[in-house]
Amino acid sequence: MYSVDAYVSLHRSEGFGLTVAESMYLGKPVLSTDWSATAEFVNTHNGCPIDFELVKLERNFGPYSKGQYWANAYPGEAAKMMQKLVNDSEFARKIGEEAAKTIRERFSPELIGKIYEKRMKSDTLWLAMTISLTQKQINAVTGL
DSSP states (O other), X not given: OTTOSOEEEOOSSOSSOHHHHHHHHTTOOEEEESSSGGXXXXXXXXXXXXXXEEEEOSSOBTTBOTTOEEEEEOHHHHHHHHHHHHHOHHHHHHHHHHHHHHHHHHSOHHHHHHXXXXXXXXXXXXXXXXXXXXXXXXXXXXXO
């Protein structure tokens, strides 16, 4: 990732989009299909979301079942954005800086750790109420 000028992910369906997030963390401009999980953190201020046509699958395709949907990104739109990144270095620099800022602020290990900690304590409290643990046992597990 260090050696690229930009990262392109014209995916049909994407989980979290780890390589997209990694590229953004490194300050790389990202072009990404504006669909699936990457659409939750790639926007016009920190990247180049690429529009798409939503397609209903007419047959099973690998892990995707007939009737599910996936996105077909518009390659012409992606090509225009690539040209803009090449021809407008200030735009590319600004997008990359905003990308890094987004990932560092919204997905830092500290922030994600706190979210997981809160969730685990919540699950523990729910379990405690379900199986009637004593307050001392709850405190020992949650650290409260």
